[in-house]
Amino acid sequence: MLRMSPRVELSPLTLSDQDEFCTLVRASTELHRPWMQLPATPEEFQVWMRRFEDGTNQGLLVRVRETGEAAGMVNINSIIRGRYQGASLGYAAFAPSAGYGYMTEGLTATLQYAFTDLRLHRLEANIQPANKASLALVQRLGFHYEGVSPAYLYIDGGWRDHERWAITAPSPWTPDPSLPEV
Numbered sequence: 504m505l506r507m508s509p510r511v512e513l514s515p516l517t518l519s520d521q522d523e524f525c526t527l528v529r530a531s532t533e534l535h536r537p538w539m540q541l542p543a544t545p546e547e548f549q550v551w552m553r554r555f556e557d558g559t560n561q562g563l564l565v566r567v568r569e570t571g572e573a574a575g576m577v578n579i580n581s582i583i584r585g586r587y588q589g590a591s592l593g594y595a596a597f598a599p600s601a602g603y604g605y606m607t608e609g610l611t612a613t614l615q616y617a618f619t620d621l622r623l624h625r626l627e628a629n630i631q632p633a634n635k636a637s638l639a640l641v642q643r644l645g646f647h648y649e650g651v652s653p654a655y656l657y658i659d660g661g662w663r664d665h666e667r668w669a670i671t672a673p674s675p676w677t678p679d680p681s682l683p684e685v
């Protein structure tokens with residue numbers, strides 16, 4: 504387990520989560536469409552898990568401590584070191600536990616993990632302007648609006664404009680050794 508908060512815990516997504524994950528994704532089709540497409544079959548899941556092998560992306564699960572059920576997933580994607588020290592977040596709730604504040608709590612824990620343990624300096628979330636639930640979520644977390652990136656991501660069969668929202672590490676911040684000294 505990576506982080507714990509009053510109601511949820513954050514753990515790495517593993518191959519053993521396959522059946523639970525796919526079942527929850529299938530139960531969440533209406534919630535996720537048209538914003539997010541996640542693996543819904545064992546084959547898709549196994550292909551998808553390969554993206555976490557080289558450390559560039561990390562897959563996390565948000566679990567409700569009381570019941571153990573998975574409330575949602577978070578990906579820390581495209582981790583870039585050097586002078587950037589940043590990454591991009593992807594996330595989705597699972598329908599049975601959406602709307603209880605678990606994702607707000609899980610993402611708060613993700614920010615702590617990313618800024619403290621991974622020593623990242625910046626996280627961004629790219630969100631389609633009509634995705635009101637996601638925009639509300641990042642505002643609750645303290646992200647700042649930076650602007651619109653036209654045709655930024657290929658989602659649901661088209662290149663969609665996205666609002667770019669970002670947050671930087673609170674101070675004091677301990678840099679990763681990969682940050683150049685000057």
Ligand SMILES: CC(C)(COP(=O)(O)OP(=O)(O)OC[C@H]1O[C@@H](n2cnc3c(N)ncnc32)[C@H](O)[C@@H]1OP(=O)(O)O)[C@@H](O)C(=O)NCCC(=O)NCCS
Binds near residue numbers: 629631
């Ligand atoms: C965006 C998304 C992850 C938000 O998930 P969620 O489950 O609604 O998130 P939360 O439950 O943490 O927060 C939402 C609501 O819970 C409420 N809430 C209920 N109980 C709460 C509690 N105990 N503590 C805090 N908040 C609570 C919040 O106030 C908020 O309500 P409001 O929106 O009516 O004001 C979800 O809508 C989703 O999966 N969307 C599809 C995928 C997607 O768009 N991903 C992002 C692409 S950019």
